[in-house]
Amino acid sequence: MSVVGQSVPRVDGAAKAAGATRYLDDLVFPGMLFGRTIRATIPCGRVTGVHFDFDRTGFTVVDWRDIPGPNAILHVTDDQPCLVQSEVRHAAEPVLLLAHPDRETLWAAQVRLDEERAEPVLDPRRSPRSHKDILIERGDLAAGFAAADVVVEGEYRTGHQEHVYIEPQGIIAVPEEGGGITIHGSIQCPYYVHHALTHLLALPADKVRVVAAELGGGFGGKEDYPSVIAAHAALLAFKARRPVKLVYERAEDMWATTKRHPSIVRHRTGVTKDGRLVAMEIEILLDGGAYVTLSPVVLSRCCLHATGGYRCPNVRIAGRAAFTNSGPNGAFRGFGAPQAQFALEAHMDRVAEALEMDPARLRLRNVLRPGDTMPTGQRMGDDCSAGTVLRQAVRRSGWTRKRRAWQGTDRGIGLALFCHGGGFTGSGEERLASRCTLETTATGVRVLVAATEMGQGSWTVLAQVVADALGVPLEQVAVAVPDTAVVPNSGPTVASRTSMVVGRILERGAKDLKERLGGLAPAEHFRRHGPVSVTTRYEAPPGLSWDEEHYRGDAYATFAWACDVAEVRLDPDTYEARASKLTLVQEFGRPLNPVLALGQIEGGTAQGIGWALTEEVVMREGAMANAQLTNYCIPTTLDTPPMETVVVENPFPHGAFGAKGLGELPMDGPAPAIVNALRHLGLDLREVPATPERVMDAVDRRARPTAGR
Amino acid sequence: MNTPRSGGGARTVAAGPVAFTLNGHAVSVDAHPMARLLDVLREDLGLTGTKEGCGEGECGACTVLLDGAPVCSCLVPLAHARGREVRTIESLGGDHALQRAFVAEGGAQCGACTPGMIMAALALPEHPTRERIRQGLAGNLCRCTGYEAIYRAVERAASETVATPGASAAAEERKP
Numbered sequence: 040m041s042v043v044g045q046s047v048p049r050v051d052g053a054a055k056a057a058g059a060t061r062y063l064d065d066l067v068f069p070g071m072l073f074g075r076t077i078r079a080t081i082p083c084g085r086v087t088g089v090h091f092d093f094d095r096t097g098f099t100v101v102d103w104r105d106i107p108g109p110n111a112i113l114h115v116t117d118d119q120p121c122l123v124q125s126e127v128r129h130a131a132e133p134v135l136l137l138a139h140p141d142r143e144t145l146w147a148a149q150v151r152l153d154e155e156r157a158e159p160v161l162d163p164r165r166s167p168r169s170h171k172d173i174l175i176e177r178g179d180l181a182a183g184f185a186a187a188d189v190v191v192e193g194e195y196r197t198g199h200q201e202h203v204y205i206e207p208q209g210i211i212a213v214p215e216e217g218g219g220i221t222i223h224g225s226i227q228c229p230y231y232v233h234h235a236l237t238h239l240l241a242l243p244a245d246k247v248r249v250v251a252a253e254l255g256g257g258f259g260g261k262e263d264y265p266s267v268i269a270a271h272a273a274l275l276a277f278k279a280r281r282p283v284k285l286v287y288e289r290a291e292d293m294w295a296t297t298k299r300h301p302s303i304v305r306h307r308t309g310v311t312k313d314g315r316l317v318a319m320e321i322e323i324l325l326d327g328g329a330y331v332t333l334s335p336v337v338l339s340r341c342c343l344h345a346t347g348g349y350r351c352p353n354v355r356i357a358g359r360a361a362f363t364n365s366g367p368n369g370a371f372r373g374f375g376a377p378q379a380q381f382a383l384e385a386h387m388d389r390v391a392e393a394l395e396m397d398p399a400r401l402r403l404r405n406v407l408r409p410g411d412t413m414p415t416g417q418r419m420g421d422d423c424s425a426g427t428v429l430r431q432a433v434r435r436s437g438w439t440r441k442r443r444a445w446q447g448t449d450r451g452i453g454l455a456l457f458c459h460g461g462g463f464t465g466s467g468e469e470r471l472a473s474r475c476t477l478e479t480t481a482t483g484v485r486v487l488v489a490a491t492e493m494g495q496g497s498w499t500v501l502a503q504v505v506a507d508a509l510g511v512p513l514e515q516v517a518v519a520v521p522d523t524a525v526v527p528n529s530g531p532t533v534a535s536r537t538s539m540v541v542g543r544i545l546e547r548g549a550k551d552l553k554e555r556l557g558g559l560a561p562a563e564h565f566r567r568h569g570p571v572s573v574t575t576r577y578e579a580p581p582g583l584s585w586d587e588e589h590y591r592g593d594a595y596a597t598f599a600w601a602c603d604v605a606e607v608r609l610d611p612d613t614y615e616a617r618a619s620k621l622t623l624v625q626e627f628g629r630p631l632n633p634v635l636a637l638g639q640i641e642g643g644t645a646q647g648i649g650w651a652l653t654e655e656v657v658m659r660e661g662a663m664a665n666a667q668l669t670n671y672c673i674p675t676t677l678d679t680p681p682m683e684t685v686v687v688e689n690p691f692p693h694g695a696f697g698a699k700g701l702g703e704l705p706m707d708g709p710a711p712a713i714v715n716a717l718r719h720l721g722l723d724l725r726e727v728p729a730t731p732e733r734v735m736d737a738v739d740r741r742a743r744p745t746a747g748r
Numbered sequence: 749m750n751t752p753r754s755g756g757g758a759r760t761v762a763a764g765p766v767a768f769t770l771n772g773h774a775v776s777v778d779a780h781p782m783a784r785l786l787d788v789l790r791e792d793l794g795l796t797g798t799k800e801g802c803g804e805g806e807c808g809a810c811t812v813l814l815d816g817a818p819v820c821s822c823l824v825p826l827a828h829a830r831g832r833e834v835r836t837i838e839s840l841g842g843d844h845a846l847q848r849a850f851v852a853e854g855g856a857q858c859g860a861c862t863p864g865m866i867m868a869a870l871a872l873p874e875h876p877t878r879e880r881i882r883q884g885l886a887g888n889l890c891r892c893t894g895y896e897a898i899y900r901a902v903e904r905a906a907s908e909t910v911a912t913p914g915a916s917a918a919a920e921e922r923k924p
Contacts (some may be wrong), residue, residue: 058799058838495857642893
């Protein structure tokens with residue numbers, strides 16, 4: 040019986056509900072020490088001295104001189120030091136490491152740094168340096184504007200966003216006999232950590248072992264930063280010759296780790312009287328922070344989603360990720376696409392306003408259809424559902440009626456059409472060349488992949504895929520713990536790629552294995568012939584091509600499509616805008632497990648609502664000043680509205696059993712839909728989060744139309 | 749960032765062991781009276797089902813029941829538990845209606861909020877309305893689900909539960 044498409048209970052569910060799952064902080068090793076990080080407090084300058092105002096007996100102290108290899112956290116580049124040598128580029132930058140057997144003694148230790156502050160660059164618009172610049176051009180922009188009846192311009196901004204995975208970051212490093220190290224951690228991408236540590240510790244690959252514990256949430260926040268923590272824990276463990284646990288408290292986690300890139304996006308759009316887009320000029324600026332980390336890749340995805348679900352013959356997209364003396368910004372669910380599509384979708388409502396046209400009608404006039412092309416030249420196939428989701432959302436939400444009936448009330452309704460490219464950008468998946476292994480065991484078959492379980496249900500979905508492709512009951516499929524000593528590199532658990540890409544490799548591998556088994560059940564074959572294993576490598580869908588230098592070609596193997604309709608209510612006394620209902624129409628190929636898919640949609644939408652309304656990171660001197668959950672407010676049960684989800688199926692032939700990427704898509708839509716619902720109330724908001732202060736300003740401007748900014 | 753996790757450095761206070769009832773069994777813990785109940789449960793008593801999310805009483809991941817009422821165990825000093833009844837996720841054994849429903853409905857994703865969420869849900873009245881569930885769980889943050897699946901789980905568990913008179917009323921009285 041087929042299990043793909045069934046809501047089988049998640050394989051890790053019972054243990055989680057019982058409180059029996061062992062997360063990183065639940066692990067204890069004999070002789071384990073606790074670790075602590077001493078950080079700079081200035082945004083820019085130098086550390087000139089260190090004072091230990093405590094008895095150092097029993098302490099392990101590590102500084103940059105203890106690093107065996109290069110003092111660099113290797114990722115896209117190697118510009119980020121593991122520990123400050125003297126130059127400080129952002130507040131909270133790690134300088135020293137301490138370890139001690141007793142946590143109280145460790146945290147009571149006083150360390151003073153002598154710091155010389157220099158003038159920081161905190162405004163990305165004034166930054167002298169780019170981490171990355173991207174230009175995408177198509178058609179003749181000047182001719183496009185010349186043909187336009189109306190030109191609409193605007194600037195749109197989004198703030199930082201903190202991940203707030205409920206389990207804070209944590210690593211345990213265990214020194215091994217023979218000079219190796221084993222890392223256990225709350226890690227999305229074990230091979231990223233492996234890569235960084237072999238470089239930093241100057242160790243051969245087989246001396247570094249990385250084991251991903253089950254994650255208490257990731258959302259991108261545990262994509263790159265765990266390499267830093269693992270490096271620190273490893274240095275302490277080597278020096279102390281004992282296991283070291285380095286778990287961040289919430290405040291340190293919020294103060295020191297990566298956030299979503301803030302953005303400033305300018306749009307200038309030429310449109311004909313009847314609503315055809317004829318020219319789009321888009322300038323994107325991301326605040327990359329003090330080190331490169333993942334900023335070039337985030338900028339790339341941002342630029343590639345800048346025109347979203349619309350066709351336009353004349354386009355110029357210029358993107359820049361700028362250096363600043365703020366903490367490095369990194370991966371966060373959506374990875375640049377939410378910023379781009381917030382600006383685009385807020386702007387589309389302003390274009391509609393300028394034309395005195397219904398926003399849904401303007402979108403329908405320009406929506407991408409099969410056969411149309413995106414600015415890179417990527418041609419839409421039958422996997423393009425932009426028009427379908429838009430029309431369904433309008434119908435399901437009662438758009439036309441509510442849009443009319445709520446004029447002049449305290450209620451508003453707005454929508455956003457959006458898309459999300461699945462898997463790595465461009466030729467990224469080919470470069471990754473992911474490998475997955477299946478092996479027979481005494482009880483069935485074991486799946487060997489580096490995909491981590493961070494709550495999204497990857498272990499369950501991948502087991503479903505293998506069970507069906509192999510034709511065995513789900514109970515006979517086990518998924519191995521992601522451990523670099525055991526599993527091949529199936530790539531990072533990011534970019535909505537696990538079901539679609541890793542699942543597809545496994546689907547192919549399972550079919551190969553089935554042939555090898557010659558009609559025997561895996562366990563029976565194992566009993567008669569011993570273990571058999573099949574390793575399968577990624578194969579790109581046929582016909583894809585990508586020119587990285589000119590940003591031409593197929594940016595993604597496919598896109599998932601969605602349209603969100605937000606209904607909001609404005610409190611006239613507190614100026615709080617509250618989402619009262621969201622209608623979510625989403626097409627992501629085919630749901631492999633409907634309950635888990637719904638969890639991605641509803642959960643991602645809630646994160647989008649938080650980004651839209653309440654989650655404001657207050658930056659002071661380039662660091663988060665409100666680094667606590669008391670005043671950094673993620674949505675509670677009282678802040679999330681009822682959600683009505685409609686899943687549109689359009690199976691993608693090159694994803695596992697028709698799957699497209701899903702994890703990030705739901706993050707892209709809620710913010711623009713909510714801001715557009717506020718626009719329906721006559722409120723001109725061009726920045727999120729739309730806090731009561733910003734809403735109050737917009738109400739003032741509505742009252743005095745000439746006093747606009 | 750640089751504050752100690754439990755009770756400060758003042759470990760010199762000699763107060764003797766603290767006795768309380770844990771999941772129906774008498775226990776006695778020889779720890780600092782100002783030690784966080786959360787640490788005592790996880791480290792002294794080895795019950796790691798209770799999770800730390802923020803350490804400041806905002807996220808509810810460390811929710812346990814103290815004499816039947818949900819509390820954030822990161823804010824409760826051990827001394828407060830003296831002579832009282834503490835109930836943690838481990839008391840449910842894994843096959844409680846709420847636990848089964850959280851699995852079936854996808855109420856648990858990453859699972860870090862789940863033990864606290866289930867303990868808070870235990871203190872809800874027997875057949876709560878959606879609005880009552882929202883109020884009762886407002887102190888428990890979940891970053892994965894958007895809460896919808898959690899509501900469905902609590903409602904499913906409630907629909908499976910045969911009313912046991914008195915229990916819910918007692919829980920209801922203790923809620924603010």
